[in-house]
Amino acid sequence: MFENLLPPLNDHNLPYADTIHPIVVHFVIAMVLFAFLCDVLGYFTRNEKLYEVSWWNMFFATISIFIAIIFGQIEAGLALAYDAVEPVLNLHTLIGWSLSGILAAITGWRYVIRLRDRKTIPVAYLGTGFFLTCLVLFQVYLGDELVWVYGLHTVPVVEAVKEGIL
Known part of the structure; x- marks a missing residue:
């Protein structure tokens, strides 16, 4: 009934x-990692301008992660996920949604820190930034695995699934 309203799917x-x-997600990754780097450098060099750079990177990363999730959900829904890929795709999805909340919370905390004192940052925030960095890097690993190991949305895998080979 609604099939006529949707655009046709290509070979991907x-x-x-x-x-x-x-x-989109590469912007989020870069902004989060760069924000953490700026916070660490700002902490050790006492350069408060780096804290400002960090804040704006976190702010835009928080907005961008929701755009990345929207496209991630669309593309995950259209992926021809065969049995072997489903656990990795499900974990990647779960962590992606979790990261959106975690990133929003950390950015909110960063905003409060910024309002109170733009010249310092607590060590606890740096520890949280390190945790966020590790979580983002694990998520990158899972995303790479989905593309480079399982071949989601690559032409050969799409063809193999459609032909019933996978």
């Missing part, structure tokens, strides 16, 4: 040229 099993999720 997508209604648009290629995956968008990785493009």
